[in-house]
Structures are given as structure tokens and as C-alpha cells.
Amino acid sequence: MLENFGNLGNEKEKIKKLIDQFCVEVGGFPSEDDRDSLSVIFADFLTGFNMMADKAPVVTVFGSSRIAPEQADYKTGEELGAGLARLGFSVLTGGGPGLMEAVNKGASVANGRSMGINIEIPDEQRQNTYTSPSITINHFFVRKVLLVKYSTAFIFLPGGFGTLDEFFETVTLIQTGKIPPFPVILIKNSYWRGLMEWVDENLVKNDLISTGDTNYLYFCDTVQEAVDVIKSCVSSGRISLVRKK
Structure with a gap:
């Protein structure tokens, strides 16, 4: 070990x-x-910690490892990575294939800082080639801490159990005050709508969460909409483009 x-x-x-x-x-x-x-x-x-030192401002993007380059969501990931890089953000993903690769590729092609925190698991997870710097670590919980700790916005593309785990952990950290209420952006309404309807019907209506617990969620269908949310948060001072020294 x-x-x-x-x-x-x-x-x-x-x-x-x-x-x-x-x-x-x-x-x-x-x-x-x-x-x-x-x-x-x-x-x-x-x-x-060593890899992430002095990398702010950072936006973390989460998404499926199983999306192929010929799929439309992959193109969305590329456009998103490029758009964030052009705004001046370091782009951080889980460093693997699929949508993580797409986002890193877009940021890299746009000459932005494209980073990855990969996880060592059998077979499925390979490190993509569009990250520098990047690391591969052993534990999912450490990876999630690192993906959240340094970021001032979180963007979720479609994904499976891993992406949903990361989504619910992120919103729980915001709900409980463990991290500031940074924007959480969900791209592709057709994917997220069913889940959020379930949240409203089963969690909000039964007072298992408060109505305000979802106020920091933004639903977008296009990369431009997501970029506009980030721009608005920068303009309002909610998130900063200043690099920490």
C-alpha cells in the first residue's frame, strides 16, 4: 500500500x-x-496541497467518465473548459476520461491552466493527457476535499453515481456552512430536471431541507449561460478573479 x-x-x-x-x-x-x-x-x-498551492482562482467541473468524444456532451465540456480558461480561471477536474477530459482539453487548447486530481481504481479511470499539473491519489474522500477546497464555483455536467455523490457532498458543505455559498451550476436541464423535481417534492415539501438550501443552484442549458453566471458572480464580488499570492 x-x-x-x-x-x-x-x-x-x-x-x-x-x-x-x-x-x-x-x-x-x-x-x-x-x-x-x-x-x-x-x-x-x-x-x-502542494499541487494546488497558488492556483487560485479555480473553478471545479464534475462529470461522467463514460462520455465519448463523438457525443454532444463532450463538445459541451470542451467549450466549457475553454470558456472558463478565457475568463482567467484555473480549471480543475477529476483528471479522468470522458467529460473530465473534454473540459481539460478545452482549457488546455485555450492556453489556460488545466488541472486534474485522478483516482486510482481498477480499469475504468485513466488519467487524461490534457492536465498539467495533475496527480493520482488513492482515496475518493481525499479527492473530494481537494476538488472542493480551492474552488470558488462548481459546475456539474451529466454523470453517474460518482458525479451525483460529488454534487450532494458539495451542496451539503454549503448547506452546513463548511464552505461559502459559492455558485453551483448544473448544465443540461433535461438531465437534472428529474432529480430537482424529486428534491422539491420529497425534501423541500417534507421540510427535510429548507427552501433556501437550493438558492445557490443555477440551471443552464448552454455553456454561454454558465459563463454568464460566472461573469455575474465576478461582477457582484461574490467570487474573485484575483490570484492569491
């Missing part, structure tokens, strides 16, 4: 020693397997 430490190289032994020191200070040693897990998690986070 410890053989995959991203770009940290020989730092893995230092990480293991830090974990051991921490365990001594808190008064208990987990099993060797748990210590290995802690080391890999620490390495995942450290690799991601």
Missing part, C-alpha cells in the same frame, strides 16, 4: 515517522495496517 506516494518520492519514510510520533503523543498505536492507511492518506493530502 505504501508504494504509491504520488510525487513525494523518498518522503514516505518521513511521513511514516511523523505518523509514529503523532501516535505516541496521542497515547496509542493503531495496527500496522491502520498506520499504513494513515500514511497513504497523509501523502494524498500533502501531494494535493
Whole structure:
């Protein structure tokens, strides 16, 4: 398990020693397997933090890994990546194929910063070739932290369980005040409409969430509409184009 430490190289032994020191200070040693897990998690986070340093402003785009280049949604992803890059944003995705690749390709072709945080899973997930910088990490939960932590807007294209997981985690973080109420943009109304009708009918009407919990959601059918939402948020000062130093 410890053989995959991203770009940290020989730092893995230092990480293991830090974990051991921490365990001594808190008064208990987990099993060797748990210590290995802690080391890999620490390495995942450290690799991601190092990659994301000084990359703001960032917009994260989520979407399916299964969309082929000949499909219309892939073209939408390319246009979106290019549009965000032209606005001056660093574009961040999950670094894989499908719509992630499309968005990264669009940003890269537009000479923007195109980044990816890929996940190591069997078979399906390969890292696309349009990301620089990019990393591959081990844990989904670390990946989700990194995809959200540095961004000031979130855009969701159609996707499967993984995309829906990322959507609900993002809106939960906003709902609970863990991150600011940055805009969450959903592209392709025909895809999202059924889900949002279910949310209104089953969650809002039964007071399981508040009506205001969806106020930061924007529904768009075109890339231009999504870009206009971002522009409006920049103009109002809700999100910033200033690069952090």
C-alpha cells in the first residue's frame, strides 16, 4: 500500500515517522495496517496541497467518465473548459476520461491552466493527457476535499453515481456552512430536471431541507449561460478573479 506516494518520492519514510510520533503523543498505536492507511492518506493530502498551492482562482467541473468524444456532451465540456480558461480561471477536474477530459482539453487548447486530481481504481479511470499539473491519489474522500477546497464555483455536467455523490457532498458543505455559498451550476436541464423535481417534492415539501438550501443552484442549458453566471458572480464580488499570492 505504501508504494504509491504520488510525487513525494523518498518522503514516505518521513511521513511514516511523523505518523509514529503523532501516535505516541496521542497515547496509542493503531495496527500496522491502520498506520499504513494513515500514511497513504497523509501523502494524498500533502501531494494535493502542494499541487494546488497558488492556483487560485479555480473553478471545479464534475462529470461522467463514460462520455465519448463523438457525443454532444463532450463538445459541451470542451467549450466549457475553454470558456472558463478565457475568463482567467484555473480549471480543475477529476483528471479522468470522458467529460473530465473534454473540459481539460478545452482549457488546455485555450492556453489556460488545466488541472486534474485522478483516482486510482481498477480499469475504468485513466488519467487524461490534457492536465498539467495533475496527480493520482488513492482515496475518493481525499479527492473530494481537494476538488472542493480551492474552488470558488462548481459546475456539474451529466454523470453517474460518482458525479451525483460529488454534487450532494458539495451542496451539503454549503448547506452546513463548511464552505461559502459559492455558485453551483448544473448544465443540461433535461438531465437534472428529474432529480430537482424529486428534491422539491420529497425534501423541500417534507421540510427535510429548507427552501433556501437550493438558492445557490443555477440551471443552464448552454455553456454561454454558465459563463454568464460566472461573469455575474465576478461582477457582484461574490467570487474573485484575483490570484492569491
